Amino acid sequence: MAELREELKEKLIEQLSLEDVEASEIGDDDPLFGDGLGLDSIDALELIVLLEKDYGIKLKDPKEGKAIFESISVMADYISKHRTK
Amino acid sequence: MIKEKYYISDFCIIRDNRVFKNGEQIYVDTESENLKDFAKGIYKFMELKYPKFHKMDELCKLGFLASEVLLKDVENLREDTALVLSNKASSLDTDRKHQISIQDKNNFYPSPAVFVYTLPNIILGEISIKNKMKSENAFFVTETFDAGFITKYSKVLMHTGKASNVICGWVDLDNDKYDVFLAFLSKKGKKELTKEELNKLYRSNSYG
Numbered sequence: 001m002a003e004l005r006e007e008l009k010e011k012l013i014e015q016l017s018l019e020d021v022e023a024s025e026i027g028d029d030d031p032l033f034g035d036g037l038g039l040d041s042i043d044a045l046e047l048i049v050l051l052e053k054d055y056g057i058k059l060k061d062p063k064e065g066k067a068i069f070e071s072i073s074v075m076a077d078y079i080s081k082h083r084t085k
Numbered sequence: 086m087i088k089e090k091y092y093i094s095d096f097c098i099i100r101d102n103r104v105f106k107n108g109e110q111i112y113v114d115t116e117s118e119n120l121k122d123f124a125k126g127i128y129k130f131m132e133l134k135y136p137k138f139h140k141m142d143e144l145c146k147l148g149f150l151a152s153e154v155l156l157k158d159v160e161n162l163r164e165d166t167a168l169v170l171s172n173k174a175s176s177l178d179t180d181r182k183h184q185i186s187i188q189d190k191n192n193f194y195p196s197p198a199v200f201v202y203t204l205p206n207i208i209l210g211e212i213s214i215k216n217k218m219k220s221e222n223a224f225f226v227t228e229t230f231d232a233g234f235i236t237k238y239s240k241v242l243m244h245t246g247k248a249s250n251v252i253c254g255w256v257d258l259d260n261d262k263y264d265v266f267l268a269f270l271s272k273k274g275k276k277e278l279t280k281e282e283l284n285k286l287y288r289s290n291s292y293g
Contacts, residue, residue, distance in 0.1 A: 016198070019125075019139040038136070045197035053194045 004076045012072075015050055016043050028073045036071075044069060056084030087244045092274025093282060096254075097155040098290045099127075099147060099265035105290045106154050120261050124150060131157075140198060141211060142179045143263075144172075148208035148256040149215070151267040155252065156216065159269065167248035168209045168222040169239050170267075172257035175226050176205045208256060221247050230255040230266065232284035239270050240278065255287065 009023040012032075016039065030036045033044070044062075047069050051057040057079065059065060068078045098105040104112035104127055112130050117123040124146040128138055131153055141149060148170065156162060179202045186195045201207065206224035213222065221242055227234070239251040254267035266287045276282055 017139040018136070020136055042140075042197050042201055049194055049196065 001076055001080060004080060005072050008072050008075055008079075011050060011054065012037075012047075015046055026072060029071045031071060032069050032075075039069075047075075051079070054085075055079050055082075057082050087240050089240075089244055091240055091243055091270055091272060091278040093276040093278050093286065094269045094271045094274040095155055095159070096266065096268040096286050097151045098287075099151050099154075099263065100290060103290070104130075104150075104154060106157075108286075108289060110290075111154070120147075120258075120263060127154075135215065137211075142176075142182075142199070142202035142207075144176060144178055144205065144256065144258045145202060145208050145211050147258060147263055147265045148267075149211050151254070151256065151265045152212045152216070152252060155267045155269050162216055162218075163249045164218050165220045165248050166216070166218050166250040166252060167220045167239070167242045168212060168218070169225075169235055169242070169251055169253040170205075170208060170223075171225040171227050171230065171235065171255055172205060173226065173228060174257055174259035176203050176207075178258050178260065179203055205256075212252070230284070230287050232287060233280040236278060236280045236283055243270070243272065253283075 005028055006023065009026045012018065012026070013021055013023060018037065021037070026037065033039050044065050048059055048062060048065055051059065069075060095107055102114050102123060103110055112127055114123050114126045117126055120143050124143065127150045131150070133153060138146065138149060179199060183195060183199050183203050186199065187193060205226070209222040209224055212218070213220070223238070235253050239253050242248040242251055251270040252267055253270060255264065257264045268283065268286065270278055
């Protein structure tokens with residue numbers, strides 16, 4: 001699981017163009033939206049695409065993302081349970 | 086016919102790996118191999134701290150950076166400062182990137198972050214958000230920089246009280262070929278706003 005969390009941090013930085021952020025600066029339980037990394041609604045859509053493209057997880061309702069993208073830990077947990085690739 | 090006089094207070098050009106403010110070269114970068122790195126160099130040179138910059142497409146970055154250079158010394162920028170920009174290639178550079186992401190049905194993953202920039206007027210939004218402007222704005226697509234039209238349109242905005250100032254110009258990008266010219270227009274200044282003067286400034290600083 002630790003490996004997946006690190007992988008997700010790297011993917012977030014690359015996919016969301018977080019150029020001023022290092023993977024080591026993102027805490028496993030830091031909120032990704034709001035006061036945490038400060039991601040926005042377009043980032044949320046990018047994360048939905050990332051789930052499908054890299055892990056074969058297709059969210060039926062985009063609103064599900066709100067809970068799944070709470071933090072790196074929550075995301076990693078969800079991916080490990082639902083991934084198809 | 087508007088008889089009231091308006092003026093060009095400041096202007097910025099980004100062209101040929103260089104940045105000019107009021108005719109003076111303030112930045113040059115002949116090392117960067119692509120526009121992304123060139124834009125990042127200007128961002129650092131300007132000591133900007135605006136993470137959203139890195140998410141912008143290259144066209145937006147150019148317009149945004151030119152506005153930062155242009156407005157650096159403008160005090161108390163009014164929220165009714167209008168934006169009147171134009172270019173030739175619209176958002177073609179990003180349109181192509183989006184097209185590539187949707188043309189393969191078996192690998193169909195369009196990026197929302199790319200898609201949002203498939204309109205050139207997003208530049209206006211980005212500049213407005215950064216500077217808290219709530220104003221008239223327009224983006225025109227023309228074959229070349231039409232100083233006459235831009236001058237008339239800007240004068241009308243200020244004359245009718247729709248705007249206290251106007252940021253106008255040309256922000257064009259196509260396949261890493263870029264040409265950027267922004268001017269800050271106001272009711273006070275030394276250079277009178279005329280079609281000829283705006284055109285002269287646009288054509289200055291060419292080829293270094």
